[in-house]
Amino acid sequence: MAKIKKLLALILSICVICTVSVMSVSAANADDDNDTSASSTITVHYYCEEGTPTIYYWNSLPKNISTEYPGVKMTSEGNNYYKYTFNDVTKINMMFVTNGKQSAELTRNTGEWWYKNKRWSSKNPEDMQDFDRVDMREDTIYFVITTRFYDGDTGNDVHCWDDSQANNPDSDPAWRGDFKGLIDKLDYIKALGFSAIWITPVVTNASGYDYHGYHAMDFSTVDVRYESDGATYQDLIDAAHEKGIKIVQDIVVNHSGNFGEATLAPMFTKEYDSIQDLASVDCMKVIEGSDFAKTFPNYDDLEPKYQYAARLNIMKDTKELDSGNHDTENNYHHFKDLSWESPTVQTGQIAGDCVDINTENPTVAEYLNNVYNNYINMGVDAFRLDTEKHVSRLTLNQYYFPSWLKTGGKNFFIFGEVCTRVSEFWNHNIPAISAPFYTWAESDSQYINSFTNDQASNIDLTLKHYDSNASTANQPTSDNVYLDGLKYHTPDYSKANGTSVIDFPMHWNFSNASNAFTRACEEDPYYNDSSWNVTYVDSHDYGPDMDSRYDGGTQSWAENLDVLFTFRGIPCLYYGSELEFQKGVPMDVGPNAPLATTGRAYFGDYLEGDVTATDFGTYTNASGAVASTLEAPLAVHIQQLNQIRRAVPALQKGQYTRSKTYVDGNMAFVRRYTQGATDSLACVTISGGATFKNLPNGKYIDAVTGDVKYVTDGTLTVSSVGKANMRVYVCCADGFTGIDGQIGTNGTYLK
Numbered sequence: 103m104a105k106i107k108k109l110l111a112l113i114l115s116i117c118v119i120c121t122v123s124v125m126s127v128s129a130a131n132a133d134d135d136n137d138t139s140a141s142s143t144i145t146v147h148y149y150c151e152e153g154t155p156t157i158y159y160w161n162s163l164p165k166n167i168s169t170e171y172p173g174v175k176m177t178s179e180g181n182n183y184y185k186y187t188f189n190d191v192t193k194i195n196m197m198f199v200t201n202g203k204q205s206a207e208l209t210r211n212t213g214e215w216w217y218k219n220k221r222w223s224s225k226n227p228e229d230m231q232d233f234d235r236v237d238m239r240e241d242t243i244y245f246v247i248t249t250r251f252y253d254g255d256t257g258n259d260v261h262c263w264d265d266s267q268a269n270n271p272d273s274d275p276a277w278r279g280d281f282k283g284l285i286d287k288l289d290y291i292k293a294l295g296f297s298a299i300w301i302t303p304v305v306t307n308a309s310g311y312d313y314h315g316y317h318a319m320d321f322s323t324v325d326v327r328y329e330s331d332g333a334t335y336q337d338l339i340d341a342a343h344e345k346g347i348k349i350v351q352d353i354v355v356n357h358s359g360n361f362g363e364a365t366l367a368p369m370f371t372k373e374y375d376s377i378q379d380l381a382s383v384d385c386m387k388v389i390e391g392s393d394f395a396k397t398f399p400n401y402d403d404l405e406p407k408y409q410y411a412a413r414l415n416i417m418k419d420t421k422e423l424d425s426g427n428h429d430t431e432n433n434y435h436h437f438k439d440l441s442w443e444s445p446t447v448q449t450g451q452i453a454g455d456c457v458d459i460n461t462e463n464p465t466v467a468e469y470l471n472n473v474y475n476n477y478i479n480m481g482v483d484a485f486r487l488d489t490e491k492h493v494s495r496l497t498l499n500q501y502y503f504p505s506w507l508k509t510g511g512k513n514f515f516i517f518g519e520v521c522t523r524v525s526e527f528w529n530h531n532i533p534a535i536s537a538p539f540y541t542w543a544e545s546d547s548q549y550i551n552s553f554t555n556d557q558a559s560n561i562d563l564t565l566k567h568y569d570s571n572a573s574t575a576n577q578p579t580s581d582n583v584y585l586d587g588l589k590y591h592t593p594d595y596s597k598a599n600g601t602s603v604i605d606f607p608m609h610w611n612f613s614n615a616s617n618a619f620t621r622a623c624e625e626d627p628y629y630n631d632s633s634w635n636v637t638y639v640d641s642h643d644y645g646p647d648m649d650s651r652y653d654g655g656t657q658s659w660a661e662n663l664d665v666l667f668t669f670r671g672i673p674c675l676y677y678g679s680e681l682e683f684q685k686g687v688p689m690d691v692g693p694n695a696p697l698a699t700t701g702r703a704y705f706g707d708y709l710e711g712d713v714t715a716t717d718f719g720t721y722t723n724a725s726g727a728v729a730s731t732l733e734a735p736l737a738v739h740i741q742q743l744n745q746i747r748r749a750v751p752a753l754q755k756g757q758y759t760r761s762k763t764y765v766d767g768n769m770a771f772v773r774r775y776t777q778g779a780t781d782s783l784a785c786v787t788i789s790g791g792a793t794f795k796n797l798p799n800g801k802y803i804d805a806v807t808g809d810v811k812y813v814t815d816g817t818l819t820v821s822s823v824g825k826a827n828m829r830v831y832v833c834c835a836d837g838f839t840g841i842d843g844q845i846g847t848n849g850t851y852l853k
Contacts, residue, residue: 800835
């Protein structure tokens, strides 16, 4: 492959040199350090330990400069850094070559850039501390659909092909929010108190309605519709880290879109002069010489339904329009049927725009792992795995989780979407497609390191694995989330797979806080450790037991949030819920109604203005609409909840007890976390009174009000509080990690 690239590069450079030879000689100078701050200058610094690299470059703007492969030598700066400056250009493609070894093909815009460990930075990495990937239970997560959050750059606003069908007006194209908008509003998210942002998939997409990012066309590249000058994906990661905020990247391995995928099924490229050209399907051009082009030379003349059939014919070898052999490498599953409560849910196609990838194919796994490990190396702190239920746990444990966790390190966090639209925690009584199931490692010897290079036998093994986990009777249990009496004990993770899940059973029961709390307590033994579960009331797909945004009322919202922020798990809030944004409206209707009428409406109008976050949950200088948003009752409630949770380690990582030996009360519990010099204990009661018994004696302070109680006989009694109010009495006795008084400012519900 490297030889082919060298040959192509040489041919390209010869062609360019023939037409712009004078320009190629004089337009850039490796030793030219003059005017590096000019708006038409690009300076790159490359970290290389293998010797002096050369830089090969081509296709620059506004004028085209290039060099012959392998390029020109870079100038040593010391400490293994090498420098090169391009003058009079605003964008250029490049590749670093060292001892015949090539970097990826890279692109930079105007500015000064550092490239180290496959990661770009706008600042010298040696002047920056590595962002600490700590235990994600210390964080709370704000979830956004990037294109629907805030529009930082109107120049990259683009309609989807199906926007006209949806009646999305020019004032609200589906591709609207962007990375610049996220960067601009990091202070807003921090002012609410959130320390992590979950963003929808960033990869290049292609479908009639792909604004959400789940219809990949190229997993290895970032969709240009998100980015702007100075606001690339790397810029977003770096900007978030500078504010102490983590990036959770939504990823997909289960499927791609139906226009193929650049490596797994190359059928199309996107061709456009301006980004707005992507608003038409005409930008999709069949790749000349591809299997697709040879099989369907008249593709452009086919009716849309036959065009779709043609694409699947190639991707899945359906034989529907052509009986030849296609996808001979089995990059996609070729199964035709899907039943939701059977093994075919993990091998069949879940939707027309979600063509099922053969995740059991080792070549496919290697490609996807390389792709996603590159994003980890960019600095991404966690993955949210989309459609996890539709991939066998065996496959994930064998091929994917070990690779990502090795690259990301011990505190890299992965949580999956095991979508179970039922009130019970066992999905139709089938463990193999239920949320708790996906937190465990394989324990049966026949499944440990069992995959081979034969994808077909691997698939057969996943079917056997499904059947062997068809009964709830043989599922493991754990006490990792529970206190031992009132003592914290070291969790046993020997049987864990190192990942977590969204707590779908709890989410589905959030019609009210009591139901969700009860379900969570019932399901907890079946997770390896539910303190790692990501918990939310609603998301971009569903509200509790419904397909619309939560509409239970502001007080009920506040009560739900009390549970999320104090009970086990990592709280997550879907954008706009701080205002009950779009409450009661359908969450997602596809291109059958304007986005403005759905739970995925544009939120940016509420974020206009400025705010400066001084810490998580505190801010100054708020003006405009964003000031009013931050002053809304639920927003104020969230700010205080975030501050309380950050101040009390027991509420982040503590085990809990509801044993009658220690607690009498409805939504009441004790949590404790002990590690090193930290010993944090909190007594929590929500929407009611409680009696806590057999406690350590000493001083207790309520984080909500600052009230002080002295326990002398092991008993702490809390009078009844109203709905959505709560008490969090933190043990401040000698030897415990206490607090000084009330944390945050009371609002409408905490008082």
